[in-house]
Amino acid sequence: MNFAWNSDQVAFRALVRDFLDANLPDNWENIAHGPGSEAQSIFSKQFCGALADAGLLVPHWPASWGGRDADPWTAFILAEEMWAAGEPRGGQYMNVNWIGPTLMRYGSERQQARYIPPMARGETLWCQGFSEPEAGSDLASLRTRADQHGADYVVNGQKIWTSYAGLADTCFLLARTSPGKGGISIFLLPMDTPGITVRQIPSIIGEGDIHEVFFDDVKVPADAMLGAEGQAWEIVRTALSLERVGIPRFALASRMLHRAVEALKTQGRFGTGRGAGAVEQAARAHAACEVARLYSYNIIDQRCQGQPPGPEASAARVATVNAERLVNEFVVEHLPDALAGGDALLLAHHQRAIVAGIASGAAEIQLNLIATELLQLPREPR
Ligand SMILES: Cc1cc2nc3c(=O)[nH]c(=O)nc-3n(C[C@H](O)[C@H](O)[C@H](O)COP(=O)(O)OP(=O)(O)OC[C@H]3O[C@@H](n4cnc5c(N)ncnc54)[C@H](O)[C@@H]3O)c2cc1C
Structure with a gap:
């Protein structure tokens, strides 16, 4: 595995950041981010339309479906930047990550023609x-x-x-x-x-x-x-293996950890007085975010090499859940005032983190898969 980004990847990340700077409203970080709220859904349709116009909504899709045949790294860099910004695509990440690609693989010509083009234009929510x-x-x-x-x-x-x-x-x-x-x-x-x-x-x-x-x-x-x-079982297995690493929630968690630490430092509360334990706790949470990032990169690397999705994706998901939870615990313990309406983006992370490990499927199920498929541990006799 090569840990360095190449110049194209660096340039692509910069392009996505420039797009975010130009297209997110100035008050984006101060408005409520409920991913399913009406305001967010209206904004996301307009934002995804602009992403599509810029060739940034589905770059990893085939050109024949409105993409640019970009490799999995491009898709993941895009997703990391979107999540770090508080996921302005709202619920449309599902279309982009797995519903569209699943229809490309299993859909009839009529279904593909009906559903995929509006997804590639950012017009639909599933x-x-x-x-x-x-x-x-x-x-x-x-x-x-x-x-x-x-x-x-x-x-x-x-x-x-x-x-x-x-x-x-x-x-x-x-x-x-x-x-x-x-x-x-x-x-x-x-x-x-x-x-x-x-x-x-x-x-x-x-x-x-x-x-x-x-x-x-x-x-x-x-x-x-x-x-x-x-055929649902076969289709869903394929679809969910795309979903498991498609959501780099650790990117938002990591950014929120830094944000919380900065706020505590500004207030002189980081590592002093009642916040004395904060430094070690922040370090643990940071390490968890990095673990999640590296596990996820490992899966993307496997995808680039054409390897089929395996149980390692479960490890990436569990690591991401762990990162979200540790960052959330840190914020709840050391900066609870920010969650009481003081910081909309921290609150949005908190709201997602409290359901981490149950939304998108229970983390314990992933642990079972890690035990049986990755570690090859024997199943408990019935
Ligand atoms: C915010 C949110 C959004 C969601 N969005 C959707 C959505 O859009 N579409 C959708 O279909 N679903 C959605 N879900 C549902 C989600 O997929 C389920 O909650 C999840 O699969 C767990 O199912 P359950 O709630 O029935 O809990 P259960 O299956 O009853 O599990 C409860 C707990 O029991 C334990 N457990 C259960 N089975 C095992 C096992 N075999 N081994 C070890 N431990 C086990 C785990 O600790 C688990 O956390 C969402 C859930 C949340 C919280």
């Missing part, structure tokens, strides 16, 4: 309809049903914790078409289809983030199915 009240980590036990009736399927059931559902245009929906793990199928479902009810779940993680979604006799044409009936 939501991910996986989790249910009785099916989160154990996704295979999901109960939302899609029953075939002639040329249509009829969907009945409930999803929960669905991010961005209130404002999303389309749902990447998992539903059961027959019993068992091999009986789950994916539907690309417009959110304005009759029979869908979205209820926001009030939470401390920010306005408009999580929802319950109810499906009552929702009629879906058979050509809305992604891939074949029962």
Whole structure:
């Protein structure tokens, strides 16, 4: 592994930073950043449109789909800079990271033509309809049903914790078409289809983030199915392996740690008096951010070498969760006043960090994968 950035990568990072400087409002760091809020979603569409015009929304996509065939490093540098800035793309990071590439791989020509171009222009927002009240980590036990009736399927059931559902245009929906793990199928479902009810779940993680979604006799044409009936498990495995390292949350965590330390130093509270333990704690949090960064870089390096996604991606995700948590603990302990409305970006990091290790899937599941697939530890006998 070569740890030095080449001149093209340095220039690309500078280009992204210049774009952010030119396109984020002056008060960006002082306004509420709820990723699912209406204000953020409106801003993100406009911001992603500008990114697309500048060739910076999907540079890693094939040129035939509006990208520039850029390598995985380019995509990751872009994502790092976006997250370090507080992720102005809002929920659109999902389209860019995994929904678009998954449709390119498994979508029909009609689905690709309908959905991919608006994503590449930054116009659409998707939501991910996986989790249910009785099916989160154990996704295979999901109960939302899609029953075939002639040329249509009829969907009945409930999803929960669905991010961005209130404002999303389309749902990447998992539903059961027959019993068992091999009986789950994916539907690309417009959110304005009759029979869908979205209820926001009030939470401390920010306005408009999580929802319950109810499906009552929702009629879906058979050509809305992604891939074949029962292929969801294979497709989702591929899609989530893209998601696991697609989100460099450590970049925001690292920046927030430095911000908090600077604030404490300015106030003469870093390493003195009650803040005496802060230096060691900050050092630990910083080390955790660097560990997450290097684990993630390792995965990007593997991708560049054409290696298939492996269990190392789980290690990168766990390291990122750890970094977010340690930075968050540091801020809560030493700079709690900043979270009480004093610093919008620190608050945004805090809101994301409190769900780190449960949103995007429980970290313990990743630990299981590390134990069995990476370390090859024996499974506990049943
Ligand atoms: C902010 C937020 C946003 C979300 N957005 C979405 C979204 O957009 N779309 C979507 O579909 N879902 C979303 N989710 C749901 C998320 O994916 C689930 O919460 C997650 O998969 C865990 O499922 P669960 O909540 O049912 O918890 P459970 O599966 O019940 O797990 C609870 C805890 O039990 C333990 N546990 C469970 N199983 C095991 C195991 N096999 N081994 C070891 N420990 C285990 C873990 O400690 C885990 O943290 C979101 C969640 C949050 C908090």
